[in-house]
Amino acid sequence: MTQISPIDRLAAYTSHSEAISVIGLGYVGLPLALLLANKYRVIGFDISSERVKLMQQGSDPSKELANEAFCSKNIEFTADPSRLRDASFHIVAVPTPINASREPNLKPLLGASETVGKALKKGDIVVYESTVYPGCTEEDCVPVLERESGLTFGEDFFAGYSPERINPGDKVHTVDKILKIVAGSDPDTTEVVAGIYGSVVTAGLHRAPSIKVAEAAKVIENAQRDLNISFVNELSIIFKKLGIDTQEVLTAAGTKWNFLKFQPGLVGGHCISVDPYYLLHKAKQVGYEPEVIASGRRVNDGMPAFIAKELTQLLLQRNINPKQAKVLVMGATFKENVADIRNSKIFDVVNELMNYFINVHLVDPYANPNEVAREYRISMQDEPGKSYDAVIVAVAHREYCDRDLDYFRDLSKPGQDLILFDLKALFDRNDARKGEVIWRL
Known part of the structure; x- marks a missing residue:
């Protein structure tokens, strides 16, 4: 950076003469914004005025953070994009989902880039945390920033990339305790980005040699797990x-x-089941048809149908007509002890069961029924009923881990042996009585 040295730039943030903005206050952006607000003046921006109102009242809309996390923080929550003009270091932490064709949906990312671009000033830095394919920051986002701001990248403003590594529901590996990868569009920018994150992340930093390397590192983390x-x-x-x-x-x-x-x-959620498609997309763009990554995706995407078929066949073996069967599914969120239902594969299981004309009841102590109805057009029960032909424990919520087999027997149809599909292997199969089935993957 030619106009101000990294040391002088960092001093400006520390003295609060310059502010940091965080765009997108979900499960990634909000904890990061609050962490930064311990040391810097922060502007937290989200397009949802409803969410912003909750945060202004000291409440996390995602239910991940306690109210105490908002106390004594130098942060302003806003849905007004003009407030971003007061910041000169912008962090974009918006979702990067896929569309119905399993192609990258960059609409949230490019929309955020438009919003930031309108607020950009000379000398500003824009850092992206969203998971993308290699090249997305500089090839897709930066042109939007240039177009909206009228400024020139590399001369008037600069970019960085520091991929999020948040683990929803994890109270041990919080944002400050997870090693951070940082990269900038030039060495000076890298040092400013490293200085900001390094001052609040106690786990340390890894400086990637380029933005593309940092982008690639993030996307393969989840592709490997997939x-x-x-x-x-x-x-x-x-x-x-x-x-x-x-x-x-x-x-x-x-x-x-x-x-x-x-x-x-x-394999659901907004990371492991989504990120490989970003890498697949980029590989095809450069003329390579990935085999291993695509094969892994096919297997994992096929598991809901496999589970539903196994249950239906078991019902038929027990002379239970699927069209007359009632099945309870316990758990709707994409993982245990969180409220997040985005891309939860439980709903695929429910739909597959309904394709066999099975009557399905769905319960979850964390999921918001209104969000479930809006996103998946599936109604949830407030509580489990009785007389189920089978029960599926789909998510390892702490409330379910504490149950014993007698609880599920009580939910089952009187006079009928328990059929329990234990997708998380929570229960001991040796505790099953003669005739009972505890099925697990």
């Missing part, structure tokens, strides 16, 4: 046909010191 889970999911399908318990196999194999202990299951 592939490992797809492997054990495929093993589960194979072992089902062989009459072998997958969990027993994994326990035995796990005694080897370098065996990777991944578990089969539904």
Whole structure:
């Protein structure tokens, strides 16, 4: 950066003469904004005025943070984009979903870039945290910033990338305790970005040599997990046909010191099941058809249909007509002990069961019924009913982990043996009575 040295720039933020903005106050942006507000003057921006009002009252709309997290913070929450003009260091932390065709949906990211671009001034820095494919920041976002601001990238304003590594529901690995990757469009910018994050992240920093390297590092983190889970999911399908318990196999194999202990299951959420499609998209753009990554995605995307088919076949074996069956699904969020329902594969299971004309009841102590109805057009029950032909425990919420098999027996149809689909392997199969089925992946 030619006009101001990194040291002088950092001093301006520390003295509060310059502000930092965070655009997008979801599960990534809000904890980061509050962390920065311990040391800097922060402007937290979100397009949802409803969410902003909750944060102004000291409440996290995502229900991840306690009210105390908002206390004594130098932060202004706003839905007014003009307030971004008071900041000169902008952090974009908006979702990067996929569309119905499983292609990257950059609308939130480019929309945020337009908003920031209108507020850009000479010398400003824009850092992206959203997960993208390599090249997205400089090839897709920066041109929008230039167009909206009328400024020249690399001369008038600068860019950085520092991928989020937030783990929703994790109260141990919080944003300040997770090592941060940082990269800038030039060495001086990298040092400013590193200085800002390094002053609040106690876990340390890794300076990537370029923005593209940092982008690539983030997207393969989740692609790697996706592939490992797809492997054990495929093993589960194979072992089902062989009459072998997958969990027993994994326990035995796990005694080897370098065996990777991944578990089969539904792969949903806004990271592991989404990010590989960003890498697939970019690979195809440069003329390569990925095989391994695409194969892993096919396996994981096929698990809801596999589970529904297994349950339907079991009902038929018990002379239960699926059209007359009632099944309880416990858990709707994409992971345990969070309220986030985005891209939860539980709803795919529900829809697959409904395709067999099974009557499905869905409950979850964390999910918002209104959000479920709006996003998935599925109605939730306030509480479980009775007389179910089968119960699916789909999410390892702490409320479900505390249950015993008698609880599920009480939910089952009188005079009928328990059928429990334990997707998270929470319960001991040895506790099943004769005739009962505890099915697991």
